[in-house]
Amino acid sequence: MGTEKVLRPDAKGRVALGEFAKGVSSFRVTIDAQQRIVLEPFAEIPAREKWLFENTEALASLKRGLADSKAGRVEALGSFAGYADDSDD
DSSP states (O other), X not given: OOOOOOOOOOTTSOOOOGGGGTTOSXXXXXXXXXXXXXXXXXXXXXXXXXXXXXXXXXXXXXXXXXXXHHTTOOXXXXXXXXXXXXXXX
C-alpha cells in the first residue's frame, strides 16, 4: 500500500502528520463505510496560474519545453532583457 504509521490524537483530537504533509497545502477528508478516515492531499496553485491547467494546448507546450530542456535540446537565443516589462508584478 505505501508508508504506514500509527498516529495518536492529542487531548483536543488533533493528529500531527509531520512528514506526511510535506508539500501539501490542504487535505480533502472522506470517511468511508467502514469509518476509515481518508486524507487526499492537495497542492494548490495561485489563481493567476489556473488558466494554464485549463488550457490543454498551453500545458502540453509547457511540458514539451520542460522535457526538451531536461534532455538538453535547447538553444541560447541571447538576452531577452529588452522585452522585460515590470508592470506585470
